[in-house]
Amino acid sequence: MFSIRKKTIRSAQQLGLPEDVLLGMPRIVLRGNTSLTLENHKGILEYTDKRVRLRTSIGTLIISGSALNIVKMGRNDLMMRGRIDEISYETFKKL
Amino acid sequence: MRTGSVRFIIEGLSLEKLMNHCVTHGIMLESVVRPTPRSICATINSRDYPIIREFAQTQGWKIQIGKITGLPYLKMFAWRRTALVCGVIVFLALAWYAGNCIWKIEITNAGPYEGEVRQVLKENDIHIGRFGLLLNIEELRLALENRLTGLSWVSVDKDGMRLKVYCVQGTPESTSYTNEYGDIVAARDGIIQSVRVSHGTSQVKYGEAVKKGQVIIKGEERAWNNEMKRVTAQGEVLARVWYSAEVIVPNTEIVTVPTGETYTRTTFYSPWFEYSKDSPCSFGTYDRDVTALQIGAILPLYMRTEVFEEVTEEPRLRNEADLRIESSTAALRLAHETAGLNKAIVDKWVEYSMMEDGIKAVATLEFLENIAE
Secondary structure: OHHHHHHHHHHHHHHOOOHHHHHOOOEEEEEOOOEEEEEOEEEEEEEOOOEEEEEEOOEEEEEEEEEEEEEEEOOOEEEEEEEEEEEEEEEEOOO | OOOEEEEEEEEOOOOHHHHHHHHHOOOOEEEEEOOOOOEEEEEEEHHHHHHHHHHHHHHOOEEEEEEEEEHHHHHHHHHHOHHHHHHHHHHHHHHHHHHOEOOEEEEEOOHHHHHHHHHHHHHOOOOOOOEOOOOOHHHHHHHHHHHOOOEEEEEEEEEOOEEEEEEEEOOOOOOOOEOOOOOEEOOOOEEEEEEEEEEOEEOOOOOOEEOOOOEEEEOEEEOOOOOEEEOOOEEEEEEEEEEEEEEEEEOEEEEEEEEEEEEEEEEEEOOOOEEOOOOOOOOOOEEEEEEEEEOOOOOOOEEEEEEEEEEEEEEEEOOHHHHHHHHHHHHHHHHHHHHOOOOOOOEEEEEEEEOOOEEEEEEEEEEEEEOOO
């Protein structure tokens, strides 16, 4: 299963195709440290004004900062505002 | 389609579940704020609110509506204030009705036919305040055109709350002074200056004096076989003609002589009331001097001061030179009006005669005009 995924990623990279479209990988657009747009999320695990944990296809995405709030949250996309200090993945799926 | 939004606050544990539930059901959450760890405040489309409420009830969360906007708010607002909504509907209906009524009728260029135009409009039930939406403009225009033969063209137009009737008066056909044989007769007394004949035979020549009704162009022409045949005479005959007018101006005038008695009266007034502490003036004959002062700033309140000066009326003889100037000016003006103010005067003179009680001025104006018209 993982080898098929790995091969797909490699093929996509070789062909120059976007992985976020092919594999549903999260796509993060960060504007400075005040605004963030995330596409292809799978749900929210934790939401406080200091930390937001989101489920993605490759693991849990952690956004830390202060005065964080979700401006818009749809089926696949999410838009946040606030002071963003750190973005990290908690557990990576084995590719 | 988004019809409105609902902002709600929900209290409970593990509220992330709610957000994930929204994600699963494709519900868009906006302005999600977490005021306390046990509450979330968010805005959703009003049509999605029942789903959220149901989910909150199953999870045992407490949900409260914060603010409603859009159509649901209007619906709720209207439901609570039935009388106001009914009033607004009635007002709008009345405004619409009033906006479609005729509040002004403008008749342009009808001249002497204006009265008849108004009569036709009245017969067609056109009046101020009539509901104009169902008004048949074309029918009205035809009614005006058929009734008023003196008008050559009529247009009727409804411009908002105004009904505009624009008329063009017909030019009367030029009248030839012809008798039953087709001859042209002189329209006035005069002395012939020039004759131009199109049809017929001239009966006058330069310098000849003609009387009103005299044949000046005869309606017959000599044919190729030397026979005389009847035609309708046509042509232009310019002649010197005279118009006279007389005016009598009395040689006395009434002048007022002050007796020295005066009376002042102050009145406060507005369009709705009038108050004065002074009694009305008791003088039989008086000259009155009025001054008004606005004292109410932006309000229509005024103070009127009337100064009455008692006078006696006495007749006084007028200067003869002034009488001559006044009478001659009036007589000349009257004669010119009789002839037509657009005509150019060739010559003019005034004769005066003294009368017992005044002066009589007889003004005579000479014009050059076509007496064959």
